Amino acid sequence: GAGVSQSPRYKVAKRGQDVALRCDPISGHVSLFWYQQALGQGPEFLTYFQNEAQLDKSGLPSDRFFAERPEGSVSTLKIQRTQQEDSAVYLCASSLIRTQSNQPQHFGDGTRLSIL
Amino acid sequence: SQQGEEDPQALSIQEGENATMNCSYKTSINNLQWYRQNSGRGLVHLILIRSNEREKHSGRLRVTLDTSKKSSSLLITASRAADTASYFCALPIIQGAQKLVFGQGTRLTINP
Secondary structure (H helix, E strand, C coil), X not given: CCCCEEECXXXXXXXXXXXXXXEECCCCCCXXXXXEECCCCCCEEEEEEECCEEEECCCCCCCCEEEECCCCCCEEEEXXXXXXXXXXXXXXXXXXXXXXXXXXXXXXXXXXXXXX | CCCCEEECCEEEEECCCCEEEEEECCCCCCEEEEEEECXXXXXXXXXXXXXXXXXXXECCEEEXXXXXXXXXXXXXXXXXXXXXXXXXXXXXXXXXXXXXXXXXXXXXXXXX
C-alpha cells in the first residue's frame, strides 16, 4: 500500500484479556517502530525492529507487552492480561534506511485501545 | 532527558495570521524533526533540520534551529483552517536505534 496501515483502528477489551495489534509498514521499509500515545501527550517509544530483528525493546512497559516481525514486514504488538493503564493509542511507524537517524518516520493512523 | 518541550501548549489564532511554535531541548543533537498530527490520525513528517543548519523552508513552513540556545521554532505563515492540528518536535536518539523522543506538542487551532 501507499502508507503504513494499522488494524484494527479501534479495539475495546475487558481487563485481563489479551489483544493483538497489527502493523503493515510501507513496502521495502527496513525499520519499524511502535509508539504508545496517551491522551494529550506525545508518542512514547516502545520498540524497534530492523527487518525481523528486534534491536531495541527498552520502551516496553512490562513483560506483558510483546512484539514480533517474523518475516521482516508485518509486525504484531501483543498485550497480555490487559490493564486499564494500557488504554492508549498505539502507533506504528516505518522508515526506509536502517541506521541513519536523519530519515523521517512514516506513521500509521494508530489503534485506539480501550480497556474496560 | 532528551525530550523536547514545546511552547506554547496551545495556540489559537485567526486564519491568515502566522503561527509560531517553539521547542527547547537539553542534550546535543544531530538533527531535529517536526511532525503534525491531525485529530485521530497518525503523525506526518513536516521537516528535518540538521544541527549544522540554521534555517529551513518548506512551502509555508519555516524552521529555525539555534544549537547554542538548544531551541528550535516552527513558523507557519498565512495560516489556514486545515493547519489546525497538534505539532510535535522530535529528537532522534543518537546512540543505538533511531527512535524518536517527542515532546508534548503544541495544539494549534486556526479560527475561520
